[in-house]
Amino acid sequence: MNSTNPVVSIIIVSYNVETFLMNCIESLKRKPSDVPVEIIVVDNNSTDYSVRKLQQKFPEIPIIQSESNIGFAAANNLGASYAKGQYLFLLNPDTVVEEGAIDELYNFLTSKPSAGAAGSYLKNPDGTFQISCYPFPTLFRELWRLLHLDSIIPFGSYPQHKWDTKSPHQCDVVQGTSLMIKRNLWDALKGLDENFFIYSEEVDFCYRLVKAGFENYWVPTSRVIHYGGQSTSQFAREMFLQLYRAKIQYFKKHHGNFVTFIYKTILLIASLLRLFLSPLVSWINPDAKIQQRQIQENYKYLVASLSHL
Structure with a gap:
């Protein structure tokens, strides 16, 4: 699957999730994209058998091994420094990518000049819907969320379960679980802020992208199963x-x-x-x-x- 002239570079940051990582890559291999892609795995100093298993089962996939756990943002930046594609697809290892998911994100971004990043429709393992988009944090939104008032009126979060699942939806923040970004914008914004070790790195990136004059989108025709929180x-x-x-x-x-x-x-x-x-x-x-x-x-x-x- 790793193309010599990839258009999309898939970056997977892994930490002690051997089984999930294997399943993720198998899903990519099973349902290849119509677009030339490459897979890059960045291992954050796992202590399980992730690296050995990956080398044995998928020797064609390059593995970048960090000598320590440098965090999610830094590891993605490291993977991006090796990437050759015009689009970067940040993908969590605890995911299963459904057929056409990559193509849907790619086709949308190529057709929408104002869009800088696009995320997938995430599903729980049982097939139910998983929230993946959020408004930018403000003091009042955080207070509203902490008081659990979103169940009455969604203000600190989006009523995403009510969104149309057939067409893209503009939003503030798209979760970094399955997120495709135009490479030229990634480079212009200097990637993820490595001061964020884990959490909020995609919030910060999406905020900077919007400040630069671009938009973030949720593309529900791109479907990805997300197990969630396996490393954390x-x-x-x-x-x-x-x-x-x-x-x-x-x-x-x-x-x-x-x-x-x-x-x-x-x-x-x-x-x-x-x-x-x-x-x-x-x-x-x-x-x-x-x-x-x-x-x-x-x-x-x-x-x-x-x-x-």
């Missing part, structure tokens, strides 16, 4: 902290110190509220006791760490 689940509590560290970083970069201070205050109040209400939820619903205990531990960790973020 190995360090669940630390990843919870990383999620909010990245959000704070985003606010600081694009909105300054004062807005960041307000956001951290919102986080503190929301965290204390969750800690206060969690025992009540456990009492009302005993089946949720274990889950609520984990939530309590996560928010205690966040409150204890907030002054250092």
Whole structure:
């Protein structure tokens, strides 16, 4: 599948997800694109048998091995530095790409000069719909989301499940799970910001792309199954902290110190509220006791760490 003159470069960043990585690549091999593509795997210093298995099963695929876990953004930038295609397709290893998914993104981007990036319709393993697009974060949207008010009126998130699934939809942020980007714009924006170790790197990139005068789109005719969180689940509590560290970083970069201070205050109040209400939820619903205990531990960790973020 790796073409000597690829039009699309598929970049897969892998970390200790051997089985998922094999399944992902097999899906790419099973349902090849009509467009010439290359596959580049960047391994973030996995300690499982990912690299060995990949070398044995797919020797034609180049593997870039990092000596340490350099993070999602840096690893994608590393893969892009080896890419030859005019389009970069960032793909998570815990995905299965359905037939035509790559072609649909490519055809859309080539036909839409104003579009800079396009993402796929993501499905859960059971075939149900998975949210993959978001509005840009603001203080009020984050407060709305933290108070779980989106279930009443979707403001902190999109009502994406109601979108037309036959035509592309413009949006602020497209999740980096299955995201195709025009190479010239990637180069102009200097790729992903490596200061984001994990989380919010695609939010930052999409924001910079829009500021540069281009648009992000969701292309529902491109279908990808996403298992979700296979690398991050190995360090669940630390990843919870990383999620909010990245959000704070985003606010600081694009909105300054004062807005960041307000956001951290919102986080503190929301965290204390969750800690206060969690025992009540456990009492009302005993089946949720274990889950609520984990939530309590996560928010205690966040409150204890907030002054250092």
